[in-house]
Amino acid sequence: MADRLDLLLGVVLMAGPVFGISSCSFDGHMGFFHFCNLTKIPQVLNTTEKLLLSFNYIRAITTTSFPRLEQLQLLEIGGQFTPLTVDKEAFRNLPNLRILDLGKNQIDFLHPDAFQGLFHLLELRLFACGLSDAVLRDGYFRNLISLIHLDLSYNQIGSLYLHSSFQELNSLKSLDFSFNQISILCEGELKPLQGKMLSLFRLKATNLYKGVSVDWEKCMNPFRNMWLETLDVSENGWTVAITGNFSNAIRGSQTSSLILTYHIMGSGFGFQNIKDPDENTFSGLDRSSVVRLDLSHGYIFSLNPRLFKTLKELKLLNLAYNKINRIADKAFYGLESLQILNISCNLLGELYNSNFDGLRSVAYIDLQKNHIGIIQDQTFRFLKELHTLDLRDNALKTISFIPNLLTIFLGGNKLVTLPNVNFKANYIHLSENRLENLADLYRLLQVSQLQTLILNQNRLSSCNPNHTPPGNHNLKHLLLGENMLQLAWETGFCWDVFKGLSHLQVLYLNNNYLNFLPPGLFSDLTALRGLSLNSNRLTVLSPGSLPASLEVLDISRNHLLSPDPGVFASLNFLDITHNEFICECELSTFIRWLNQTNVTLLGSPADINCMYPNSLLGVSLYSISMEDCDEEEVLKSLKFSLFILFTVTLTMFLMTILIVTKFRGFCFICYKAAQRLLCNDHPQGIEPDRYRYDAYFCFSSKDFEWVQNALLKHLDTQYSDQNRFHLCFEERDFLPGENHITNIQAAIWNSRKIICLVSRHFLRDGWCLEAFSYAQSRCLSDLSSVLIMVVIGSLSQYQLMKHQSIRGFVQKQQYLRWPEDVQDVGWFLKKLSQHILKKEKEKKENNRIQLQTIATIT
Missing domain, CATH: 1.20.5 (Single alpha-helices involved in coiled-coils or other helix-helix interfaces)
Structure with missing residues (x-):
């Protein structure tokens, strides 16, 4: 439904071609070779299931073109840029092929036995291949015993004389002959199909029976003894005479759905030279059991009396996009089973009490996009089964004629106020009208069964005091966007408009010029999950102003300056783009939250930017550093x-x-x-010469390239013979398949020193923080400071102390920082080497090691 909450933006577009596979590639199961300039069939593995070869320069398909591919089910060779030749038994090595697409090729030669051996083929596409009648007449489709769909549209077929082998195609359900030049179709041509049940028989835009003289007594019924679920004879330019003759010719043939769209029946507006259909036009369908009849896109001006009298079983009638201006009395006489009537996009101006007489079972009437300005009171009153009425985009100024319906569409009319109508609907659509007074809203909210109310694009702006709060316990969706509620609420009245709406789930208040939210406005909305406040003038959201149940909030295009992150605590999705953020220290809390939150932020990060000061105008909040603050x-x-x-x-x-x-x-x-106790219980550490590594370097995998260039290449022996240390690091020395914790513990206890390279990535890496904790445990066990912490990048003391394990270390010991100036790097590496080589001396009173702090860069 178009009016559903659209806050969950971010529809993910698939990158790349079909199935996400790049062009000219093969993954063992699917070969994608579109536009690869191939001149012959490429060799693929026998595990291939799908092979797409369209848009190449393949000239011929022979018996040797394919190896034995028993698992191949889909083959596309359409749209070749050169003429194509298909030889005898060209596909015999593809015994399990299900779909074969040769469409949009210029086939110079097609052997009559080209498709032999395809016993499991379900669908054959031969559209736009330049094929003639011979493809039907000469038995090209023999032995395709599993074939369901045959597409021969857009060819040069002029006659449908079918080869006798069609009688053997017992699985055939769909035949498409659209956009050929089949001027006449008579009984003998389709004789091999007699006795079959087809789901689709399409003769669209074939000029059938147009501009030719037909002897209907000799031609007779082309569909005799056939059952067609859908017969499409649209876009053939049929007049009333042709339609009537055709209906009489197919009398008795069973057709559930008859499509006659884009016809030329009817006089049209202002003309009388072509007849409108009358009671004889469809009389021949009296025994055809037609359930769906599509007469849309034509020129019918008047629905004449008893027009559909013989269609006793008709359930759906589509008359959209004609020129209907008049509905005669008893026009729908005989349609006692009709359930859906579509008369949208016509020229109706008035509706009278007698217009829909005889529609005892109609449940849905679509009258949108006419010019209806007046409807008599009893027009719909006696349609007892009617539950949906669509009157959108008309010219109605009153709705006093509305009966008790479940679903009412009245958008796009000229309603200024609502009369005291006793609605019982569960869905009311009133957008794009001229409603001004909130009294109409209060009245609608008191409809007890109402579940969805749409009032977008009205003029709701005035409010009188002393309205009774609605108290609707069924309403779930309320759309009030593009009104002027600010004018009503700034008077101090109508702040209780949402009182009692305890089951409301979705609320739209976008584009209402709101510069404040009345206190307690949402206090009763305990079930609200989605709220749209976009395109207003809000400068602040106070804590507690939004319902605790809220999950999705669109507050984009407002004037928020320094939002309080606590307001968004319950959300799962948030759109806060296009606001006017003041990027000063007051915003630091919000920026910190923005970089750490688990809430899914909708929209582009580039649209969350600063408006002030001018030096930061347009800069994304994600790029702003608030370390000074x-x-x-x-x-x-x-x-x-x-x-x-x-x-x-x-x-x-x-x-x-x-x-x-x-x-x-x-x-x-x-x-x-105490001195005697400490001396007796002092634990003995591992002897230095028993360590496997001189040091274990612990760092985030995202920093590996920098660490390798800055440290490992200058210290580790495997990088250079001039280096002196045997170092341990995860990418090289951890055992594959071993538990990660076990690897970390082994590295820590088998190394003389542990060096933790703390960066922003390190602080976000759970494994790195876990390794830091294990290193501290080693320090406590050995009573020596074997842990050396080196801070990389612009991490402040505050950011380090946010992490509990690191905070304890920082509070008790000093740490190293990577130097700011490049000329200090050599000195730093020398100092770091000294710390690695330094042997720890046991001290009975104090086991700390003092490390010299080095100047850092941010």
């Missing part, structure tokens, strides 16, 4: 923390002096006891 916040926190720390330290120091002075004898005894 973060450092200011951290500095404030740090100052307060330092004050608290200093106060606590001073207090503890004074208390310690007091205690030591007062109880110095007892403190000395405790110190000696």
Whole structure:
């Protein structure tokens, strides 16, 4: 349905050709060779299931063109740029072929036995191949016992005399002869098809019976003893006389669906030279059991009395796109089984009480895109089965004639107000009218059965106080876009318009000039899942203003300056593009949320950009760095923390002096006891010469290229004989197939030092953070600082301390930073080598290693 919530944008377009496979490729099951300049059939494996060879220069198909391909089911060789020759038994090596497409080729020669051996073929496409009558007359389709669909459209066939072998095609269901030049079709031509049931027989645009003299008594019924589900004889330019003669000729032949579109029956508007169909036109169909009749796209001006009187079983009648201006009394007499009537896109101006007499079973009437300005009150009242009425795009100014229907389409009319009609519908479409007063909205919302209400593109702008809140517990979809609700709500009234709509799921308020949302506007919408507020003038969304149940929000094209991320906490999808963000420190919280959120953001990131200051105009929020703002916040926190720390330290120091002075004898005894305890329990670490690696380099796989160029090539022995270290890193030294945790643990415990290269990718990589934690465990076990942390890139102290495992390390130990200046890189590598070579000395009182901090770049 076109009015469904369209917030889930981002329809993914498939890149590449059919099935996502690039041109001129083969994957073992499918060969895609469109536009590959092939001159012969390429050799493929016997596992091939689909082979697409269209749009090449293949000249001939012979018995040796294909190897034995027993699994091939689809073969396309259409649209060759050179004439094509198809020899005898050309496809005999394809025994299980299901679909063969030779369409749009210039076939110079087609052997009568070309298709022999295709016992499992279901569909054969031979459209636009320049074929003549001989292809039907000379038995080209013998032994195709599984054939269901045969497409011979757009050829040069002038006669449908069928070879007797068609009688053996017991699976045949569909024949397409459209766009040939078949001027006459008589009984003897289709004799091999007698006794068969076909789902489709298409003779579209063949000039059948047009401009020729037909002796109908001799020609007789071409479809005798045949059952056709759909017979398409459209676009043949049939007049009333031809249609009447044809109907009489096929009398008794069973045809469920008859398509007669693009005919020339009817006088048209302002002409009288061509007759409109009358009660005799379709009289010959009285025993054909026609269920669907399509007479659209013609020139019928008047529906004459008893026009369809013989079509007792008709259920669908399509009269769209004619010139119908008049419906005579009893025009639908006899259509007692009709369920769907389509008279859209005609020239009706008025409807009278008697227009639809006789339609006892009609359930759907489509009258859209006429010029209807007035309808008598009783026009639809006696259609007891009618549940859907479509009157869109007419000129109605009142709807007092509306009966109790389930679905009503009234969009695109001239309604200024709604009369006091007792609606019982569950779907009401009133968009593109001229409704102004919200009183009409309150009245519609009180329809108890209503589930969908569409009021887009009206003029809702005025509100009177003291309306009764709707309290509708069935409404699920409410569309109020492209109105002027701001004018109504700024008066302070009608803020309760959504009260009691506890089951509403989708709400559109787009394009309503809103610059604020009334307090508590959505408080009763506990089931709301989708909300559109796009193209308004909102500058702020307050926390708690949106329902907690909301999942999809479109707030694009507003004037939001510094949104609070807490407003979007419950969402799954958000469109916040084309707003006017002020990119100053107040926006830092939102930018941080934007880069970390799990909410799916719709639209292009380039459309989420700054409007101020001018130096950042048009810059995407994803490219903005707010580190300076973060450092200011951290500095404030740090100052307060330092004050608290200093106060606590001073207090503890004074208390310690007091205690030591007062109880110095007892403190000395405790110190000696602790010293003996620590010496006896000190664990022994692994001897340095027993380590397998000098160091384990832990880094994100996304940083591998940089690490390799900056560090590994200058340190690892396998990169250069001049290097001195045997290093360990995941891409080379982890055992394939081994548990990743086991690999990490082995690398940490078999290396003298662990060097963690912390970058933005490192902080987002769960395995890297896990390895950092294991390295800290090694430090605690050995009571030595074997962990060396090197910060890469513009990571601030605040960003490092957000991660618990790294925060503990940063608070207790210093770390290295990659130098800003290129000339410092050699010195840095020397210092790093010294740290790797440095042997840790056990200290009974303190096991920390002081690392010198190196200047960094952001």
